[in-house]
Amino acid sequence: MDTLAYMKLFFPFRMPDFHKRGIESIWNVSGEDRAEAALSMTFRNDPRAMAMSFMRNYGEPYEWLTEAFLDWAFTFVSTYLYYEDRDIADEHTLNLYRKGLACFEGNAPTYHLSLQEHPVIVWDFHSLMLAVKFLFSVKLTNAKNPMRMCEHCRMAFYAQRADSRFCSAECRNKASKKS
Numbered sequence: 001m002d003t004l005a006y007m008k009l010f011f012p013f014r015m016p017d018f019h020k021r022g023i024e025s026i027w028n029v030s031g032e033d034r035a036e037a038a039l040s041m042t043f044r045n046d047p048r049a050m051a052m053s054f055m056r057n058y059g060e061p062y063e064w065l066t067e068a069f070l071d072w073a074f075t076f077v078s079t080y081l082y083y084e085d086r087d088i089a090d091e092h093t094l095n096l097y098r099k100g101l102a103c104f105e106g107n108a109p110t111y112h113l114s115l116q117e118h119p120v121i122v123w124d125f126h127s128l129m130l131a132v133k134f135l136f137s138v139k140l141t142n143a144k145n146p147m148r149m150c151e152h153c154r155m156a157f158y159a160q161r162a163d164s165r166f167c168s169a170e171c172r173n174k175a176s177k178k179s
């Protein structure tokens with residue numbers, strides 16, 4: 001695919017002043033625009049896509065986002081139902097849940113070490129998508145404060161305790177009044 005045509009996908013409103021000849025590319029940053037100048041400095045050693053994704057006019061089609069959200073929702077709901085149904089569902093159904101989960105692709109971030117007050121791990125996320133996916137996976141597998149679905153409003157929430165059934169005191173009260 002032509003580079004500029006590809007870029008147009010991410011800059012539907014205003015294209016950055018970008019020129020390409022062979023494998024060489026030039027990105028003209030006007031002196032007026034301090035934010036763009038700062039970006040090009042900050043990311044001068046990184047792939048150009050990195051700086052571009054932080055630019056003011058960068059955008060992605062709504063459909064791409066909804067697809068990502070649906071993917072996460074599917075993973076969450078499958079996980080939730082698996083443990084809800086584990087004792088009553090047949091093996092075929094449970095296998096479908098397992099297969100559904102296996103489709104969630106984990107693209108592992110890299111990390112480096114840094115000497116702060118004490119040594120720390122610094123994760124190198126090359127995209128927001130990767131950061132969200134990784135943190136989502138950490139939350140999904142957290143046994144102490146698991147992600148759960150509220151039995152009253154059906155919203156996802158981070159449970160304070162492993163056996164929490166409602167997202168809030170309000171939902172707990174409403175549910176107990178109903179029953």
Ligand SMILES: [Zn+2]
Pocket residue numbers: 150151152153154155166167168171
């Ligand atoms: Zn609720």
